[in-house]
Amino acid sequence: MGEKKGKQGKPRSGKGKAGAKDADRRVGRRTLLIGGAAAALGTAALARDKLGHLWWRLPGVEKPRVAGAVDFRGAQWVAASAANWRRADRPDDYGIDRVIIHVTQGSFRSAVKVFQDPGHGAAAHYVVRKDGHITQMIRELDVAFHAGNREYNERSVGIEHEGFVERASSFTDAMYAASARLTAAICGRYGIPLDRKHIIGHVEVPGTDHTDPGRYWDWDRYMRLVRKASTASA
Structure with missing residues (x-):
C-alpha cells in the first residue's frame, strides 16, 4: 500500500495540500442567515476563540525572536x-x-528543497538526515503544515526523516539516535509524556491518507x- 506523492516525491496529505486543511476559519454567509440569535451567539463564541489565539500579537507581548535561532542545540x-x-506563539x-x-x-x-517551495503547501519543523544531521526549518513557536489536520498541526511538532517507508535500510542507527534525542528534548520542553499516545506516526493522524x-x-x-x-538529559 503506497502513499500519494506530492512535488519531488514528498507524500501529500489527505484531500489536497496540508496547508489547505489548515486555512484560517471564516464565518460563512450561511451561518449568519440561519438560526438568528443562535447563529449570532455561535459567531461570538467563534470570535472569542479566535481572539484567544491572537492576544500575543499585541505590542510587547509576543516572545522575542532571533533570526536563525534554533530550538534544538546543534540543529x-x-x-x-x-x-x-x-506564525503563532506556542505553547x-x-x-x-x-x-x-x-x-x-x-x-x-529534496525534502529541504520542497519545504522551501511556497507552492508545496506543507513543511515540518525538523528534517533528520540518515547520518543524524538535524535541520530545523520552522520554529516550534509556529504552526507547521505537516499533519494534514489543523488541530494536530496546532498541537504538535513534526519531524521528517530521510528515506522511504518501504526500505528498512533508510532508518540508520545515527538517524534513530539523533531523532530520539530531538524528540526527548521536545517532550521535556513541553511536558509531553514519553509514550505512544503522544509520540505518533503520521499514519495515526485522523483524516490523512499517509502510511509513514x-x-x-x-x-x-x-x-x-x-x-x-x-x-541522560535529566
Whole structure:
C-alpha cells in the first residue's frame, strides 16, 4: 500500500495540500442567515476563540525572536517558505502535546528543497538526515503544515526523516539516535509524556491518507532511545 506523492516525491496529505486543511476559519454567509440569535451567539463564541489565539500579537507581548535561532542545540537552521507554516506563539496560544514522526519518501536534499517551495503547501519543523544531521526549518513557536489536520498541526511538532517507508535500510542507527534525542528534548520542553499516545506516526493522524513512518520503523527501539535520551538529559 503506497502513499500519494506530492512535488519531488514528498507524500501529500489527505484531500489536497496540508496547508489547505489548515486555512484560517471564516464565518460563512450561511451561518449568519440561519438560526438568528443562535447563529449570532455561535459567531461570538467563534470570535472569542479566535481572539484567544491572537492576544500575543499585541505590542510587547509576543516572545522575542532571533533570526536563525534554533530550538534544538546543534540543529542547522534553513528556513521553510512562509507559505508552508503559520506564525503563532506556542505553547501560550496553542498547547503542544504531540510529536509526529514522518518519512520524506525522498532524499534529505529534496525534502529541504520542497519545504522551501511556497507552492508545496506543507513543511515540518525538523528534517533528520540518515547520518543524524538535524535541520530545523520552522520554529516550534509556529504552526507547521505537516499533519494534514489543523488541530494536530496546532498541537504538535513534526519531524521528517530521510528515506522511504518501504526500505528498512533508510532508518540508520545515527538517524534513530539523533531523532530520539530531538524528540526527548521536545517532550521535556513541553511536558509531553514519553509514550505512544503522544509520540505518533503520521499514519495515526485522523483524516490523512499517509502510511509513514511505515512497517520498518522500529517503534520499540525508538521509544527506548527516547526514554534513554530523556534520562541522560535529566
